[in-house]
């Protein structure tokens with residue numbers, strides 16, 4: 001299949017500016033599943049609406065790209081605040097929860113690729129690198 005000339009201008013691109021918020025959320029849920037990446041609760045339900053979480057917070061220079069967004073429950077989204085994904089994962093694990101490290105790692109890699117392709121993002125770039133380094137180091141083994 002021939003590649004579209006520019007993903008930015010492709011009508012079905014998740015980064016299309018004309019895509020509505022709900023259409024974009026639909027694509028995020030299709031990609032990641034309808035669970036909160038942090039606490040793994042089912043989201044997108046009557047009681048627990050899905051919210052958009054930025055891997056690299058906007059305030060830290062994170063882009064409003066599909067690749068920088070994950071779905072989370074409103075509670076985790078709010079509680080995380082501007083903490084880094086690695087800090088927030090540590091905190092959730094201290095509370096006995098099992099955040100989806102693998103999904104966060106996948107998303108960080110995909111964001112890193114998107115930045116390499118599109119360029120720019122001078123603040124987000126080192127943030128992603130340091131998060132990957134921390135998360136790939138993994139947790140100390142108990143044995």
Ligand SMILES: [Zn+2]
Nearest residue numbers: 036039073076
């Ligand atoms: Zn949650």
